[in-house]
Amino acid sequence: MGSDTGEPSNDLLAHIAWSRITEPGDTVAHTLIRALGAVPAFDWLATTSATTPPGAPPDPRWEKTASNWRARLSGLDPRREYSVITGLGGAVLTARDPRWPAQLHDLGERAPLCLWVRGDVRALNRAGVGIVGARACTRYGERIAQELGSGASQAGLTVISGGAFGIDAAAHRAALANGSATIAFQAGGVDRFYPVAHTDLLGRVCESGAVVSEAPPGSAPMRQRFLMRNRLIAALSTAVVVVEASWRSGALSTARHAADLMRPVGAVPGPVTSMASAGCHRLLRDGMAVCVTDAGEMLELAGPLAPDPDPQTTQEGFLDGLDDEAARVLDAFPARSGTTTDALVHVAGLAPKTVVRALGTLQLAGRIKREGGQWKRRP
Amino acid sequence: MGSDTGEPSNDLLAHIAWSRITEPGDTVAHTLIRALGAVPAFDWLATTSATTPPGAPPDPRWEKTASNWRARLSGLDPRREYSVITGLGGAVLTARDPRWPAQLHDLGERAPLCLWVRGDVRALNRAGVGIVGARACTRYGERIAQELGSGASQAGLTVISGGAFGIDAAAHRAALANGSATIAFQAGGVDRFYPVAHTDLLGRVCESGAVVSEAPPGSAPMRQRFLMRNRLIAALSTAVVVVEASWRSGALSTARHAADLMRPVGAVPGPVTSMASAGCHRLLRDGMAVCVTDAGEMLELAGPLAPDPDPQTTQEGFLDGLDDEAARVLDAFPARSGTTTDALVHVAGLAPKTVVRALGTLQLAGRIKREGGQWKRRP
Numbered sequence: 075m076g077s078d079t080g081e082p083s084n085d086l087l088a089h090i091a092w093s094r095i096t097e098p099g100d101t102v103a104h105t106l107i108r109a110l111g112a113v114p115a116f117d118w119l120a121t122t123s124a125t126t127p128p129g130a131p132p133d134p135r136w137e138k139t140a141s142n143w144r145a146r147l148s149g150l151d152p153r154r155e156y157s158v159i160t161g162l163g164g165a166v167l168t169a170r171d172p173r174w175p176a177q178l179h180d181l182g183e184r185a186p187l188c189l190w191v192r193g194d195v196r197a198l199n200r201a202g203v204g205i206v207g208a209r210a211c212t213r214y215g216e217r218i219a220q221e222l223g224s225g226a227s228q229a230g231l232t233v234i235s236g237g238a239f240g241i242d243a244a245a246h247r248a249a250l251a252n253g254s255a256t257i258a259f260q261a262g263g264v265d266r267f268y269p270v271a272h273t274d275l276l277g278r279v280c281e282s283g284a285v286v287s288e289a290p291p292g293s294a295p296m297r298q299r300f301l302m303r304n305r306l307i308a309a310l311s312t313a314v315v316v317v318e319a320s321w322r323s324g325a326l327s328t329a330r331h332a333a334d335l336m337r338p339v340g341a342v343p344g345p346v347t348s349m350a351s352a353g354c355h356r357l358l359r360d361g362m363a364v365c366v367t368d369a370g371e372m373l374e375l376a377g378p379l380a381p382d383p384d385p386q387t388t389q390e391g392f393l394d395g396l397d398d399e400a401a402r403v404l405d406a407f408p409a410r411s412g413t414t415t416d417a418l419v420h421v422a423g424l425a426p427k428t429v430v431r432a433l434g435t436l437q438l439a440g441r442i443k444r445e446g447g448q449w450k451r452r453p
Numbered sequence: 454m455g456s457d458t459g460e461p462s463n464d465l466l467a468h469i470a471w472s473r474i475t476e477p478g479d480t481v482a483h484t485l486i487r488a489l490g491a492v493p494a495f496d497w498l499a500t501t502s503a504t505t506p507p508g509a510p511p512d513p514r515w516e517k518t519a520s521n522w523r524a525r526l527s528g529l530d531p532r533r534e535y536s537v538i539t540g541l542g543g544a545v546l547t548a549r550d551p552r553w554p555a556q557l558h559d560l561g562e563r564a565p566l567c568l569w570v571r572g573d574v575r576a577l578n579r580a581g582v583g584i585v586g587a588r589a590c591t592r593y594g595e596r597i598a599q600e601l602g603s604g605a606s607q608a609g610l611t612v613i614s615g616g617a618f619g620i621d622a623a624a625h626r627a628a629l630a631n632g633s634a635t636i637a638f639q640a641g642g643v644d645r646f647y648p649v650a651h652t653d654l655l656g657r658v659c660e661s662g663a664v665v666s667e668a669p670p671g672s673a674p675m676r677q678r679f680l681m682r683n684r685l686i687a688a689l690s691t692a693v694v695v696v697e698a699s700w701r702s703g704a705l706s707t708a709r710h711a712a713d714l715m716r717p718v719g720a721v722p723g724p725v726t727s728m729a730s731a732g733c734h735r736l737l738r739d740g741m742a743v744c745v746t747d748a749g750e751m752l753e754l755a756g757p758l759a760p761d762p763d764p765q766t767t768q769e770g771f772l773d774g775l776d777d778e779a780a781r782v783l784d785a786f787p788a789r790s791g792t793t794t795d796a797l798v799h800v801a802g803l804a805p806k807t808v809v810r811a812l813g814t815l816q817l818a819g820r821i822k823r824e825g826g827q828w829k830r831r832p
Contacts, residue, residue, distance in 0.1 A: 345723055
């Protein structure tokens with residue numbers, strides 16, 4: 075789909091080399107490459123021992139930076155790394171590539187030097203929404219992530235996340251279930267999917283979307299790379315929604331990056347007794363995030379790219395004309411996806427007999443329908 | 454405690470008469486009484502048939518207003534009504550009374566003409582926080598209302614609410630359980646408690662606090678009076694917190710009144726799947742309320758009157774030094790009140806065996822204690 079097979083340019087090979095010897099978000103390397111070009115900058119580094127790059131003002135800090143970079147020069151083989159990614163059917167992009175997502179320019183000198191992509195490179199150029207959250211999520215969070223992922227997919231938005239356990243996986247899976255594109259940003263190289271238990275999931279992500287990293291193949295998913303990876307999710311997303319996050323969850327860093335980049339941020343509230351929602355409540359209290367309770371509100375946040383939110387979920391009076399029980403049951407329906415009688419009993423907090431009676435009323439009133447063994451709202 | 458026994462002044466009797474012939478929030482009557490005095494205004498109404506009050510510019514609307522008021526003149530007996538409230542051990546206040554709560558002046562021409570008070574009139578002059586919410590609350594909401602009510606009481610704040618089923622009752626009960634003052638504002642007369650099922654509860658409220666209404670004894674609790682009653686809860690409160698509220702709950706009107714009066718408003722989030730939290734999320738989305746997740750955050754909202762919030766609940770790192778399981782269990786503890794092993798299993802989402810092990814660790818580490826059959830955090 076997005077595999078490159080031609081001969082790599084010297085500029086691309088130099089970017090690959092820089093991608094290998096730097097850590098994500100190295101603003102010094104970024105600035106240097108923009109000033110000199112990747113090839114001349116690399117030539118200075120690799121073929122001289124000068125501590126100050128040509129044209130740069132002398133500064134004692136150059137020495138340390140240059141020696142850090144030079145420590146990784148041995149064994150460097152950009153041509154081999156290029157063949158690794160193309161061998162995987164993927165591509166490596168730089169900002170000079172027309173397929174480079176323009177949103178990444180918002181990162182300025184913190185933009186990645188390369189993007190290593192497996193799957194469909196074109197997925198990077200479609201509007202997407204970031205749906206992120208806790209690895210250790212609850213069933214509640216998983217359910218909401220699934221609903222938001224479905225809502226984004228049905229609205230034609232790519233679901234962007236981190237491929238992790240918990241919320242990320244639920245969001246990716248919802249997109250896949252809707253036959254929609256989804257993008258997973260990895261902290262390590264895309265040659266080995268992380269976490270290993272998600273090898274199948276990320277393989278399926280590649281089929282309709284892409285698995286992406288700024289770290290070259292072979293890079294381990296280290297802590298700092300996770301945090302830097304979060305800025306890429308934020309930058310590529312039209313809006314970011316945090317579904318569940320503990321008080322110090324990494325998902326909060328994605329939210330902060332999004333806020334820094336002027337992307338709208340949403341947070342899904344949950345029980346105040348749930349540790350898994352504490353981070354979301356923190357974002358709401360800090361005024362960093364808007365309260366998002368369903369897919370319609372997420373799409374509203376994502377702006378005009380998204381269609382109007384489902385009028386059912388926002389229109390006042392949509393419960394009018396129903397008795398209390400029927401209204402309570404209808405209100406317990408998810409905005410878009412299907413649900414079961416058992417789930418409605420749980421959400422509405424009514425006796426099974428009462429729910430069954432209310433479902434009859436609602437069906438007769440044409441407010442709900444039966445579809446594939448599930449109950450769904452009618453438009 | 455606050456019973457008045459002396460001879461009522463003519464001004465008080467005239468206010469009582471006005472209280473009887475007007476509906477709560479009658480700004481025309483309020484303005485007229487401020488301009489002429491309650492006695493001359495009442496003399497004009499009762500002893501002449503002039504449609505325009507003395508000194509007022511002619512206006513066709515006077516006729517309708519005056520005839521509405523005059524329709525209730527027959528059978529009026531302010532002296533009897535005064536004896537009803539004093540017979541109940543209560544008092545009736547006007548803005549001229551030194552015991553009139555100064556905060557009510559913020560209501561301007563929408564201030565009540567009288568306050569009919571049973572219990573301890575002094576409760577009206579202590580700093581209090583409004584804790585309101587849905588009648589049809591969930592067990593989750595009830596639990597949070599109880600925690601907030603306890604937190605307010607322990608901080609020396611009066612708990613102000615509406616005496617209704619659900620959240621209101623849980624908040625009042627928490628104050629009573631802490632031996633603290635609480636105030637219930639009624640929509641109808643204070644001679645008959647409403648709802649009837651709360652006769653005992655409201656009787657207990659009178660013992661340490663007060664049951665208050667602007668409607669004279671004998672007034673029925675009508676819908677419009679409920680809505681107007683909400684402005685009194687808002688006006689008397691330093692801050693108002695909505696614990697649970699459906700999308701069109703009356704508690705939202707209390708929040709709106711509070712916001713209009715520049716009182717800080719808090720809303721407690723809940724599961725987005727819970728109809729009972731939809732109104733709270735609406736307040737958060739509209740930016741009308743701050744997200745409040747525990748008593749500490751409520752006290753923060755109530756401002757400098759309240760002591761510093763419990764450092765345990767806000768200090769970052771209070772889970773430091775604990776293994777994941779112990780941290781998760783400690784985090785599942787309520788901020789101030791006690792809890793049980795079963796509740797912790799539910800909130801932490803861990804197996805009973807794991808919770809028991811973690812409780813052992815936490816007890817050895819001196820982070821929790823056993824007290825009266827419950828687990829509590831140690832300061």
